[in-house]
Amino acid sequence: MKKMKIIIFDVGGVLQLTDYDDIGKGGHHVLGVHEYMAKKYKKDLDSWFDSIDTPYAKSIDKKIPRIKAIKTIANNLKTTPKKLTKLFHRAYKKNFKKNRKLYSLAFKLKKQKYGVGILSDQWYLSQDILTSKKNVAGFSPVIISCNIGLRKPDLKIYKLLIRKCKCKAEEILFIDNRYWNLKPAKKLGIKTILFKGNKQLIKDLEKFGIKNKRNHKN
Ligand SMILES: [Mg+2]
Incomplete structure:
Protein backbone atom coordinates (compact mmCIF):
# COMPACT_ATOMS: atom_id res chain seq x y z
CA MET A 1 0.00 0.00 0.00
CA LYS A 2 1.13 3.51 -0.79
CA LYS A 3 2.13 5.59 2.20
CA MET A 4 -0.39 8.21 3.19
CA LYS A 5 0.83 11.78 2.98
CA ILE A 6 -2.08 13.82 4.15
CA ILE A 7 -5.11 13.27 6.37
CA ILE A 8 -8.23 15.33 5.75
CA PHE A 9 -10.85 15.82 8.45
CA ASP A 10 -14.52 16.67 8.20
CA VAL A 11 -15.75 19.12 10.86
CA GLY A 12 -19.42 18.56 11.80
CA GLY A 13 -19.67 15.19 13.55
CA VAL A 14 -15.90 14.66 13.43
CA LEU A 15 -13.74 17.58 14.68
CA GLN A 16 -16.82 19.17 16.25
CA LEU A 17 -19.39 17.01 18.01
CA THR A 18 -22.93 17.48 19.29
CA ASP A 19 -25.27 15.46 21.45
CA TYR A 20 -27.16 14.63 18.28
CA ASP A 21 -24.39 12.75 16.55
CA ASP A 22 -25.51 9.25 15.84
CA ILE A 23 -22.02 8.77 14.66
CA GLY A 24 -21.43 6.93 11.42
CA LYS A 25 -25.11 6.95 10.48
CA GLY A 26 -25.09 10.49 9.24
CA GLY A 27 -27.07 11.92 12.11
CA HIS A 28 -28.54 15.38 11.83
CA HIS A 29 -25.91 16.97 14.04
CA VAL A 30 -27.12 20.52 13.47
CA LEU A 31 -30.57 19.72 14.81
CA GLY A 32 -29.63 21.09 18.24
CA VAL A 33 -28.79 24.44 16.65
CA HIS A 34 -32.11 24.60 14.82
CA GLU A 35 -34.09 23.56 17.88
CA TYR A 36 -32.37 26.27 19.88
CA MET A 37 -33.06 28.89 17.22
CA ALA A 38 -36.68 27.80 16.68
CA LYS A 39 -37.31 28.11 20.40
CA LYS A 40 -35.78 31.58 20.52
CA TYR A 41 -38.10 32.71 17.74
CA LYS A 42 -41.06 30.84 19.23
CA LYS A 43 -41.55 28.60 16.25
CA ASP A 44 -41.98 24.90 15.80
CA LEU A 45 -39.18 23.24 13.87
CA ASP A 46 -41.15 23.03 10.62
CA SER A 47 -41.96 26.71 10.48
CA TRP A 48 -38.41 27.50 11.58
CA PHE A 49 -37.06 25.58 8.60
CA ASP A 50 -39.58 27.36 6.37
CA SER A 51 -38.22 30.71 7.57
CA ILE A 52 -34.60 29.93 6.80
CA ASP A 53 -35.16 27.53 3.93
CA THR A 54 -33.72 28.81 0.64
CA PRO A 55 -31.17 31.36 1.85
CA TYR A 56 -29.74 28.84 4.31
CA ALA A 57 -29.46 26.07 1.73
CA LYS A 58 -28.05 28.41 -0.89
CA SER A 59 -25.44 29.72 1.55
CA ILE A 60 -23.75 26.38 1.97
CA ASP A 61 -22.36 26.50 -1.53
CA LYS A 62 -22.23 30.28 -1.85
CA LYS A 63 -25.11 30.59 -4.30
CA ILE A 64 -26.21 33.65 -2.35
CA PRO A 65 -23.91 36.29 -0.79
CA ARG A 66 -23.51 36.41 2.98
CA ILE A 67 -25.25 39.74 3.55
CA LYS A 68 -28.21 38.78 1.40
CA ALA A 69 -28.64 35.42 3.11
CA ILE A 70 -28.58 36.90 6.60
CA LYS A 71 -30.86 39.81 5.64
CA THR A 72 -33.43 37.54 4.02
CA ILE A 73 -33.59 35.21 7.01
CA ALA A 74 -33.73 38.18 9.42
CA ASN A 75 -36.63 39.66 7.43
CA ASN A 76 -38.48 36.36 7.50
CA LEU A 77 -38.09 36.25 11.26
CA LYS A 78 -38.83 39.97 11.74
CA THR A 79 -35.48 40.55 13.41
CA THR A 80 -32.25 42.36 12.51
CA PRO A 81 -29.24 40.75 10.80
CA LYS A 82 -27.16 41.69 13.83
CA LYS A 83 -29.44 39.97 16.32
CA LEU A 84 -29.83 36.94 14.08
CA THR A 85 -26.07 36.59 13.66
CA LYS A 86 -25.49 36.86 17.40
CA LEU A 87 -28.08 34.20 18.18
CA PHE A 88 -26.84 31.80 15.53
CA HIS A 89 -23.30 32.18 16.82
CA ARG A 90 -24.48 31.44 20.32
CA ALA A 91 -26.41 28.40 19.07
CA TYR A 92 -23.34 26.91 17.38
CA LYS A 93 -21.19 27.59 20.42
CA LYS A 94 -23.73 26.00 22.74
CA ASN A 95 -24.42 22.92 20.65
CA PHE A 96 -21.01 21.94 19.36
CA LYS A 97 -18.06 20.73 21.35
CA LYS A 98 -14.57 20.58 20.01
CA ASN A 99 -13.44 16.96 19.72
CA ARG A 100 -10.27 17.72 21.66
CA LYS A 101 -8.93 14.17 21.51
CA LEU A 102 -9.14 14.24 17.76
CA TYR A 103 -7.50 17.64 17.57
CA SER A 104 -4.61 16.39 19.65
CA LEU A 105 -4.38 13.25 17.49
CA ALA A 106 -4.26 15.43 14.37
CA PHE A 107 -1.40 17.45 15.78
CA LYS A 108 0.44 14.28 16.79
CA LEU A 109 0.12 13.06 13.22
CA LYS A 110 1.48 16.37 12.03
CA LYS A 111 4.56 15.79 14.19
CA GLN A 112 4.91 12.47 12.40
CA LYS A 113 5.14 14.50 9.18
CA TYR A 114 1.67 13.83 7.89
CA GLY A 115 -0.18 16.76 6.45
CA VAL A 116 -3.52 17.52 8.10
CA GLY A 117 -6.32 19.36 6.37
CA ILE A 118 -10.03 20.13 6.56
CA LEU A 119 -12.87 19.58 4.09
CA SER A 120 -16.16 20.85 5.45
CA ASP A 121 -19.62 22.02 4.44
CA GLN A 122 -20.57 25.15 6.35
CA TRP A 123 -22.78 28.12 5.79
CA TYR A 124 -21.68 31.64 6.68
CA LEU A 125 -22.77 31.67 10.31
CA SER A 126 -21.62 28.19 11.24
CA GLN A 127 -18.30 28.87 9.57
CA ASP A 128 -17.68 31.84 11.89
CA ILE A 129 -17.73 29.49 14.86
CA LEU A 130 -16.98 25.91 13.82
CA THR A 131 -14.24 26.68 11.33
CA SER A 132 -13.04 29.92 12.91
CA LYS A 133 -9.40 30.87 12.41
CA LYS A 134 -8.58 29.38 15.79
CA ASN A 135 -10.29 26.09 14.96
CA VAL A 136 -8.53 25.59 11.64
CA ALA A 137 -5.09 26.82 12.70
CA GLY A 138 -2.40 24.30 11.77
CA PHE A 139 -4.52 22.60 9.09
CA SER A 140 -3.78 22.92 5.40
CA PRO A 141 -5.57 22.86 3.04
CA VAL A 142 -8.73 24.18 4.66
CA ILE A 143 -11.61 23.84 2.22
CA ILE A 144 -14.96 25.25 3.38
CA SER A 145 -17.95 25.00 1.05
CA CYS A 146 -19.37 28.51 1.58
CA ASN A 147 -16.00 30.05 0.70
CA ILE A 148 -15.54 28.24 -2.56
CA GLY A 149 -19.04 27.66 -3.93
CA LEU A 150 -18.86 23.86 -3.90
CA ARG A 151 -20.14 21.35 -1.39
CA LYS A 152 -19.87 17.67 -0.63
CA PRO A 153 -20.66 15.26 -2.25
CA ASP A 154 -20.05 17.19 -5.50
CA LEU A 155 -17.16 15.46 -7.27
CA LYS A 156 -15.60 18.84 -8.03
CA ILE A 157 -14.86 19.59 -4.39
CA TYR A 158 -12.79 16.38 -4.14
CA LYS A 159 -10.93 17.26 -7.32
CA LEU A 160 -10.16 20.63 -5.77
CA LEU A 161 -9.02 18.84 -2.62
CA ILE A 162 -6.57 16.69 -4.61
CA ARG A 163 -5.19 19.78 -6.37
CA LYS A 164 -4.76 21.61 -3.07
CA CYS A 165 -3.07 18.64 -1.40
CA LYS A 166 -0.51 18.60 -4.21
CA CYS A 167 -0.16 14.83 -4.07
CA LYS A 168 -1.74 11.77 -5.57
CA ALA A 169 -5.32 10.86 -4.66
CA GLU A 170 -4.09 7.54 -3.19
CA GLU A 171 -1.87 9.46 -0.75
CA ILE A 172 -4.85 11.30 0.73
CA LEU A 173 -6.94 9.86 3.55
CA PHE A 174 -10.32 11.49 4.05
CA ILE A 175 -12.35 11.08 7.26
CA ASP A 176 -16.07 11.96 7.29
CA ASN A 177 -19.06 10.85 9.38
CA ARG A 178 -21.34 10.51 6.38
CA TYR A 179 -20.83 7.65 3.99
CA TRP A 180 -22.30 9.54 1.07
CA ASN A 181 -19.55 12.13 1.41
CA LEU A 182 -16.94 9.38 1.09
CA LYS A 183 -18.32 7.86 -2.10
CA PRO A 184 -17.05 10.45 -4.63
CA ALA A 185 -13.70 10.58 -2.82
CA LYS A 186 -13.29 6.82 -3.25
CA LYS A 187 -14.23 7.13 -6.89
CA LEU A 188 -11.25 9.43 -7.40
CA GLY A 189 -8.88 7.10 -5.56
CA ILE A 190 -8.79 8.92 -2.25
CA LYS A 191 -8.64 6.58 0.76
CA THR A 192 -11.48 6.99 3.21
CA ILE A 193 -12.58 6.23 6.75
CA LEU A 194 -16.17 6.52 7.96
CA GLY A 209 -0.05 2.27 8.62
CA ILE A 210 -0.80 5.39 10.63
CA LYS A 211 -0.05 5.03 14.32
CA ASN A 212 -1.12 7.08 17.28
CA LYS A 213 2.34 7.28 18.81
CA ARG A 214 2.81 8.82 22.19
CA ASN A 215 6.36 10.02 21.92
CA HIS A 216 7.38 9.86 18.36
CA LYS A 217 10.98 10.63 17.62
CA ASN A 218 12.45 10.80 14.19
MG1 LIG B 1 -19.85 15.74 8.97
Whole structure:
Protein backbone atom coordinates (compact mmCIF):
# COMPACT_ATOMS: atom_id res chain seq x y z
CA MET A 1 0.00 0.00 0.00
CA LYS A 2 1.13 3.51 -0.79
CA LYS A 3 2.13 5.59 2.20
CA MET A 4 -0.39 8.21 3.19
CA LYS A 5 0.83 11.78 2.98
CA ILE A 6 -2.08 13.82 4.15
CA ILE A 7 -5.11 13.27 6.37
CA ILE A 8 -8.23 15.33 5.75
CA PHE A 9 -10.85 15.82 8.45
CA ASP A 10 -14.52 16.67 8.20
CA VAL A 11 -15.75 19.12 10.86
CA GLY A 12 -19.42 18.56 11.80
CA GLY A 13 -19.67 15.19 13.55
CA VAL A 14 -15.90 14.66 13.43
CA LEU A 15 -13.74 17.58 14.68
CA GLN A 16 -16.82 19.17 16.25
CA LEU A 17 -19.39 17.01 18.01
CA THR A 18 -22.93 17.48 19.29
CA ASP A 19 -25.27 15.46 21.45
CA TYR A 20 -27.16 14.63 18.28
CA ASP A 21 -24.39 12.75 16.55
CA ASP A 22 -25.51 9.25 15.84
CA ILE A 23 -22.02 8.77 14.66
CA GLY A 24 -21.43 6.93 11.42
CA LYS A 25 -25.11 6.95 10.48
CA GLY A 26 -25.09 10.49 9.24
CA GLY A 27 -27.07 11.92 12.11
CA HIS A 28 -28.54 15.38 11.83
CA HIS A 29 -25.91 16.97 14.04
CA VAL A 30 -27.12 20.52 13.47
CA LEU A 31 -30.57 19.72 14.81
CA GLY A 32 -29.63 21.09 18.24
CA VAL A 33 -28.79 24.44 16.65
CA HIS A 34 -32.11 24.60 14.82
CA GLU A 35 -34.09 23.56 17.88
CA TYR A 36 -32.37 26.27 19.88
CA MET A 37 -33.06 28.89 17.22
CA ALA A 38 -36.68 27.80 16.68
CA LYS A 39 -37.31 28.11 20.40
CA LYS A 40 -35.78 31.58 20.52
CA TYR A 41 -38.10 32.71 17.74
CA LYS A 42 -41.06 30.84 19.23
CA LYS A 43 -41.55 28.60 16.25
CA ASP A 44 -41.98 24.90 15.80
CA LEU A 45 -39.18 23.24 13.87
CA ASP A 46 -41.15 23.03 10.62
CA SER A 47 -41.96 26.71 10.48
CA TRP A 48 -38.41 27.50 11.58
CA PHE A 49 -37.06 25.58 8.60
CA ASP A 50 -39.58 27.36 6.37
CA SER A 51 -38.22 30.71 7.57
CA ILE A 52 -34.60 29.93 6.80
CA ASP A 53 -35.16 27.53 3.93
CA THR A 54 -33.72 28.81 0.64
CA PRO A 55 -31.17 31.36 1.85
CA TYR A 56 -29.74 28.84 4.31
CA ALA A 57 -29.46 26.07 1.73
CA LYS A 58 -28.05 28.41 -0.89
CA SER A 59 -25.44 29.72 1.55
CA ILE A 60 -23.75 26.38 1.97
CA ASP A 61 -22.36 26.50 -1.53
CA LYS A 62 -22.23 30.28 -1.85
CA LYS A 63 -25.11 30.59 -4.30
CA ILE A 64 -26.21 33.65 -2.35
CA PRO A 65 -23.91 36.29 -0.79
CA ARG A 66 -23.51 36.41 2.98
CA ILE A 67 -25.25 39.74 3.55
CA LYS A 68 -28.21 38.78 1.40
CA ALA A 69 -28.64 35.42 3.11
CA ILE A 70 -28.58 36.90 6.60
CA LYS A 71 -30.86 39.81 5.64
CA THR A 72 -33.43 37.54 4.02
CA ILE A 73 -33.59 35.21 7.01
CA ALA A 74 -33.73 38.18 9.42
CA ASN A 75 -36.63 39.66 7.43
CA ASN A 76 -38.48 36.36 7.50
CA LEU A 77 -38.09 36.25 11.26
CA LYS A 78 -38.83 39.97 11.74
CA THR A 79 -35.48 40.55 13.41
CA THR A 80 -32.25 42.36 12.51
CA PRO A 81 -29.24 40.75 10.80
CA LYS A 82 -27.16 41.69 13.83
CA LYS A 83 -29.44 39.97 16.32
CA LEU A 84 -29.83 36.94 14.08
CA THR A 85 -26.07 36.59 13.66
CA LYS A 86 -25.49 36.86 17.40
CA LEU A 87 -28.08 34.20 18.18
CA PHE A 88 -26.84 31.80 15.53
CA HIS A 89 -23.30 32.18 16.82
CA ARG A 90 -24.48 31.44 20.32
CA ALA A 91 -26.41 28.40 19.07
CA TYR A 92 -23.34 26.91 17.38
CA LYS A 93 -21.19 27.59 20.42
CA LYS A 94 -23.73 26.00 22.74
CA ASN A 95 -24.42 22.92 20.65
CA PHE A 96 -21.01 21.94 19.36
CA LYS A 97 -18.06 20.73 21.35
CA LYS A 98 -14.57 20.58 20.01
CA ASN A 99 -13.44 16.96 19.72
CA ARG A 100 -10.27 17.72 21.66
CA LYS A 101 -8.93 14.17 21.51
CA LEU A 102 -9.14 14.24 17.76
CA TYR A 103 -7.50 17.64 17.57
CA SER A 104 -4.61 16.39 19.65
CA LEU A 105 -4.38 13.25 17.49
CA ALA A 106 -4.26 15.43 14.37
CA PHE A 107 -1.40 17.45 15.78
CA LYS A 108 0.44 14.28 16.79
CA LEU A 109 0.12 13.06 13.22
CA LYS A 110 1.48 16.37 12.03
CA LYS A 111 4.56 15.79 14.19
CA GLN A 112 4.91 12.47 12.40
CA LYS A 113 5.14 14.50 9.18
CA TYR A 114 1.67 13.83 7.89
CA GLY A 115 -0.18 16.76 6.45
CA VAL A 116 -3.52 17.52 8.10
CA GLY A 117 -6.32 19.36 6.37
CA ILE A 118 -10.03 20.13 6.56
CA LEU A 119 -12.87 19.58 4.09
CA SER A 120 -16.16 20.85 5.45
CA ASP A 121 -19.62 22.02 4.44
CA GLN A 122 -20.57 25.15 6.35
CA TRP A 123 -22.78 28.12 5.79
CA TYR A 124 -21.68 31.64 6.68
CA LEU A 125 -22.77 31.67 10.31
CA SER A 126 -21.62 28.19 11.24
CA GLN A 127 -18.30 28.87 9.57
CA ASP A 128 -17.68 31.84 11.89
CA ILE A 129 -17.73 29.49 14.86
CA LEU A 130 -16.98 25.91 13.82
CA THR A 131 -14.24 26.68 11.33
CA SER A 132 -13.04 29.92 12.91
CA LYS A 133 -9.40 30.87 12.41
CA LYS A 134 -8.58 29.38 15.79
CA ASN A 135 -10.29 26.09 14.96
CA VAL A 136 -8.53 25.59 11.64
CA ALA A 137 -5.09 26.82 12.70
CA GLY A 138 -2.40 24.30 11.77
CA PHE A 139 -4.52 22.60 9.09
CA SER A 140 -3.78 22.92 5.40
CA PRO A 141 -5.57 22.86 3.04
CA VAL A 142 -8.73 24.18 4.66
CA ILE A 143 -11.61 23.84 2.22
CA ILE A 144 -14.96 25.25 3.38
CA SER A 145 -17.95 25.00 1.05
CA CYS A 146 -19.37 28.51 1.58
CA ASN A 147 -16.00 30.05 0.70
CA ILE A 148 -15.54 28.24 -2.56
CA GLY A 149 -19.04 27.66 -3.93
CA LEU A 150 -18.86 23.86 -3.90
CA ARG A 151 -20.14 21.35 -1.39
CA LYS A 152 -19.87 17.67 -0.63
CA PRO A 153 -20.66 15.26 -2.25
CA ASP A 154 -20.05 17.19 -5.50
CA LEU A 155 -17.16 15.46 -7.27
CA LYS A 156 -15.60 18.84 -8.03
CA ILE A 157 -14.86 19.59 -4.39
CA TYR A 158 -12.79 16.38 -4.14
CA LYS A 159 -10.93 17.26 -7.32
CA LEU A 160 -10.16 20.63 -5.77
CA LEU A 161 -9.02 18.84 -2.62
CA ILE A 162 -6.57 16.69 -4.61
CA ARG A 163 -5.19 19.78 -6.37
CA LYS A 164 -4.76 21.61 -3.07
CA CYS A 165 -3.07 18.64 -1.40
CA LYS A 166 -0.51 18.60 -4.21
CA CYS A 167 -0.16 14.83 -4.07
CA LYS A 168 -1.74 11.77 -5.57
CA ALA A 169 -5.32 10.86 -4.66
CA GLU A 170 -4.09 7.54 -3.19
CA GLU A 171 -1.87 9.46 -0.75
CA ILE A 172 -4.85 11.30 0.73
CA LEU A 173 -6.94 9.86 3.55
CA PHE A 174 -10.32 11.49 4.05
CA ILE A 175 -12.35 11.08 7.26
CA ASP A 176 -16.07 11.96 7.29
CA ASN A 177 -19.06 10.85 9.38
CA ARG A 178 -21.34 10.51 6.38
CA TYR A 179 -20.83 7.65 3.99
CA TRP A 180 -22.30 9.54 1.07
CA ASN A 181 -19.55 12.13 1.41
CA LEU A 182 -16.94 9.38 1.09
CA LYS A 183 -18.32 7.86 -2.10
CA PRO A 184 -17.05 10.45 -4.63
CA ALA A 185 -13.70 10.58 -2.82
CA LYS A 186 -13.29 6.82 -3.25
CA LYS A 187 -14.23 7.13 -6.89
CA LEU A 188 -11.25 9.43 -7.40
CA GLY A 189 -8.88 7.10 -5.56
CA ILE A 190 -8.79 8.92 -2.25
CA LYS A 191 -8.64 6.58 0.76
CA THR A 192 -11.48 6.99 3.21
CA ILE A 193 -12.58 6.23 6.75
CA LEU A 194 -16.17 6.52 7.96
CA PHE A 195 -15.89 8.22 11.34
CA LYS A 196 -17.78 6.52 14.15
CA GLY A 197 -15.75 7.71 17.10
CA ASN A 198 -12.19 8.41 18.18
CA LYS A 199 -11.33 4.86 19.24
CA GLN A 200 -12.64 3.33 16.03
CA LEU A 201 -10.77 5.95 14.02
CA ILE A 202 -7.44 5.16 15.71
CA LYS A 203 -7.95 1.48 14.87
CA ASP A 204 -8.86 2.24 11.27
CA LEU A 205 -5.87 4.55 10.88
CA GLU A 206 -3.60 1.63 11.75
CA LYS A 207 -4.92 -0.20 8.69
CA PHE A 208 -3.29 2.56 6.68
CA GLY A 209 -0.05 2.27 8.62
CA ILE A 210 -0.80 5.39 10.63
CA LYS A 211 -0.05 5.03 14.32
CA ASN A 212 -1.12 7.08 17.28
CA LYS A 213 2.34 7.28 18.81
CA ARG A 214 2.81 8.82 22.19
CA ASN A 215 6.36 10.02 21.92
CA HIS A 216 7.38 9.86 18.36
CA LYS A 217 10.98 10.63 17.62
CA ASN A 218 12.45 10.80 14.19
MG1 LIG B 1 -19.85 15.74 8.97
